[in-house]
Amino acid sequence: MSKKIEEDQIFLTGLSDHLKFHYLRGKGHLFSYLWNRFQWYNYPKWQKVSRFPLHIDVEISSVCNMKCPMCYTTTDIFKEKVDRGLMAFDLFKKIIDESAKYKLFSIRLSLRGEAFLNPHFIAMLKYAKDKGVKETSTLTNGLQLNEEIFEQLVDFGLDWLTISVDGWGEKYESIRKPAKFKETYQKIKNYAQIKKNKRSLKPVIKVQSIWPAIQEKPEYFYNTFKPYVEEVASNPLIDFLREDKNIQYIEDFTCAYLWQRMSLGADGNVLMCQCDDMEEKILGNVKDDSIYDIWHGVELNRIRDIHVQHKGPKILEPCKHCAYPRRTEAREEVGLDNRKVTVEKYTGKTNIISKIAGGDV
Numbered sequence: 001m002s003k004k005i006e007e008d009q010i011f012l013t014g015l016s017d018h019l020k021f022h023y024l025r026g027k028g029h030l031f032s033y034l035w036n037r038f039q040w041y042n043y044p045k046w047q048k049v050s051r052f053p054l055h056i057d058v059e060i061s062s063v064c065n066m067k068c069p070m071c072y073t074t075t076d077i078f079k080e081k082v083d084r085g086l087m088a089f090d091l092f093k094k095i096i097d098e099s100a101k102y103k104l105f106s107i108r109l110s111l112r113g114e115a116f117l118n119p120h121f122i123a124m125l126k127y128a129k130d131k132g133v134k135e136t137s138t139l140t141n142g143l144q145l146n147e148e149i150f151e152q153l154v155d156f157g158l159d160w161l162t163i164s165v166d167g168w169g170e171k172y173e174s175i176r177k178p179a180k181f182k183e184t185y186q187k188i189k190n191y192a193q194i195k196k197n198k199r200s201l202k203p204v205i206k207v208q209s210i211w212p213a214i215q216e217k218p219e220y221f222y223n224t225f226k227p228y229v230e231e232v233a234s235n236p237l238i239d240f241l242r243e244d245k246n247i248q249y250i251e252d253f254t255c256a257y258l259w260q261r262m263s264l265g266a267d268g269n270v271l272m273c274q275c276d277d278m279e280e281k282i283l284g285n286v287k288d289d290s291i292y293d294i295w296h297g298v299e300l301n302r303i304r305d306i307h308v309q310h311k312g313p314k315i316l317e318p319c320k321h322c323a324y325p326r327r328t329e330a331r332e333e334v335g336l337d338n339r340k341v342t343v344e345k346y347t348g349k350t351n352i353i354s355k356i357a358g359g360d361v
Helices: 015-026 030-046 076-081 089-101 121-130 147-155 169-175 181-197 218-228 291-295 298-308
Strands: 055-058 106-108 135-140 160-164 204-210 231-235 261-264 269-271 282-285 328-336 339-346
Touching: 015 030, 015 204, 015 231, 055 089, 089 121, 089 291, 121 135, 121 147, 147 181, 169 181, 181 204, 181 218, 204 218, 218 231, 218 328, 261 291, 282 291
Parallel strands: 055 106, 055 261, 106 135, 135 160, 160 204, 204 231
Antiparallel strands: 261 269, 269 282, 328 339
16 A cells, blocks of 8 residues: 555644644544554555454534635535535434444544534543443534533543644634634633643644644744644645646556545435545445444445556546545645754646635635
């Protein structure tokens, strides 16, 4: 398998901090975490299908409260194809009840929308933890999240929280409308203090940005957030809007996700993978089918076989538009804490988000 199994992230924090992040992430169930990581990295290489998914993305909201210029949720095709809404608590319970039978290790309570728009978020978190799910995580734009909710995240055992913060100041506000940077920054500082007050190491917090939003002064972005979070990272600009014309793929690419995780939409639809943003390949619906049967089903095994033959981006529509089969190239090196961090971008990509307030990003 040629493609690295980790996402194409630029870790601005150093290796020791990155290892500490993973240690704290697994703290409290460290042996289970290490076993899960062993499976996560090796099962795709061995093309071994586990008894049950190693991880499940549960989209408890497919709607968002922001309109970012680079995001697919603002497009007409997404609005036409995806049944946008909030996951019902009863459906969530059905998912977790089946998962508990197979001792599912981890869930992420997010996928395409803003998870904290679902009023049942805390109840869902508590239900998953009570049923034995070891690791719970979510991704947020931070707008709906506040200190009161964060205290509950600590109390009910969220393990990992990723907050998307694209840039700082006016640039952040032009991308992440209607959020205000000072408010977001102060919230993150307050979250760190809440953890300290409660003597809690969790949730571990990652702040991440898209690279074009911080490329002018990455060290400033890093230094701004590092005192308050466990991980600072950045992503190359993904072609969510499908504007790129000169896509270059890794020749012998095989996607690891098909052996690692399953992604469930807010309406119960089972996506081919977490990157099938437009639901171009639906494998079933958990209202009618079991996760186990879909995971071991004929269609998903057929898709795995296509990827074993390195034909995914040639045959499967979601894979043609996916970031992970794309070739990357070193773009530049930046200095952080007397370290050199190599920044990569997707080969053939312009790295411009869109025409937005304040100019090109």
